[in-house]
Amino acid sequence: MRQATLTFLLLLFAIPSMAQEIAPVVPGDRLTAHVIHVTDGDSLEVELRGLRMRVRLSGVNCPEWNKPGGKEATAFAKAWIAHGQIVELEVAQDCFTTKPDCWDKYNRLLAFVWRDGEMLQEELLKSGNAEVKYINKTDKYYERFVAAKE
DSSP states (O other): OHHHHHHHHHHHHHSOOSSOOOOOOOTTOEEEEEEEEEEETTEEEEEETTEEEEEEETTEEOOOTTSTTHHHHHHHHHHHSOTTOEEEEEEOSOTTSSSOTTBOTTSOEEEEEEETTEEHHHHHHHTTSOEEOSOOTTSTTHHHHHHHHO
């Protein structure tokens, strides 16, 4: 399954399309996507380069929709990004290694979600709707997330 996922990602991001030349995606790149649906506080579906894709917010965890605080986290995310809205996805990991860590165990792309210069993860933390989780202390946004939670 991981090999198929890596192959899909390479096809998605590295092969030229007839409409445009697509450069390989590396950590830190931001990709423009259209929001299709906010699943819960820390996951959503987007259209990225014509393909429907599930995204998991990297570095944070929100309660599940059926747990205490879950409905509030989902409502916050839905208010922050609506259906059809344009967001930027910043790939959280290097997707071109032998261990493609850019996907979670549910085959969702791990990414930081940006809108108008603000990051959804940071806003969820500031509002009390998320916890800092699944991020190493050496990662790019760790200190920023910890500060947002305080």
